[in-house]
Amino acid sequence: MADLHENYLDWLRDAHAMEEQAETMLKGMAKRLEHYPVLEARIKQHINETIEQQRLVESVIKRYDSSSSTFKDVAGKVAAMGQAMGGMFASDEVVKGAISGYVFENLEIASYTSLIATAKAVGDTxxxxxxxxxxxxxxxxxxxxxxxxxxxxxxxxxxxxxxHTDAKR
Structure with missing residues (x-):
């Protein structure tokens, strides 16, 4: 049975993998938004935030003398690449990408809400x-x-x- 600290470390690794997945997914989407400059700019801004979030999560993992899960990071990147590649063939890629992005952001919101509660429980201010x-x-x-x-x-x-207009991207 996992104790509180083991769960915390596992969820920290999950968060790191989630951010790796987000980076891959966002970069894939940003490459294909030339006709949607406002969305492209906001996605690029969030890519920078995501890279910093990875670093911050990694800093918490390192304080507990542990490392991020390479398997989870790779699995997350592969899943994100698959999602990005699948969208390339959809005629409504930009709309589906924006919807998927919203769903993924809510997954991250729920994950960090849980991590905040766990950090409180272990005393990690x-x-x-x-x-x-x-x-x-x-x-x-x-x-x-x-x-x-x-x-x-x-x-x-x-x-x-x-x-004669490319609506897709």
Whole structure:
């Protein structure tokens, strides 16, 4: 039976893998958004936040003299690459990508909410502070995606009606 600290470390590794997956997914999406500059700019901003989040989660893992799970990191990247590659063939890739991004942000929100509670339980005030900071960034990105989804959808619909226009990206 896993104790509190083992669960905490396992969930920290999960968070690191999740951020690796997010980076891969976001970079894949950003490459294909040339006709959606506002979405592209926000995705690129969040890529930078995600890279910093990885570093912050890694710093908590290192304080507990443990390392991130290479298997989980690789598995997350492979899953994200598969998702990005699958979207390349969808005619409505930009809309589905924005929806998937919103769903993924909510997964991250739930994960960091749980990590905050666990950090409190183990007395890791520095980890709690880090996860609260990350949680705010994830909430901001989810809110932005939700608020901008109608515009992205409308842009896609307008582009898809125009002759000789690539609406997909």
């Amino acid at each position: 520095e980890g709690q502070r880090i996860f609260e900071q990350i949680l705010e960034q994830e909430k901001a990105m989810a809110t932005w995606l939700l608020e901008n989804l109608p515009d992205v959808t409308q842009q896609f619909l307008a582009r898809s009606k125009a002759p």
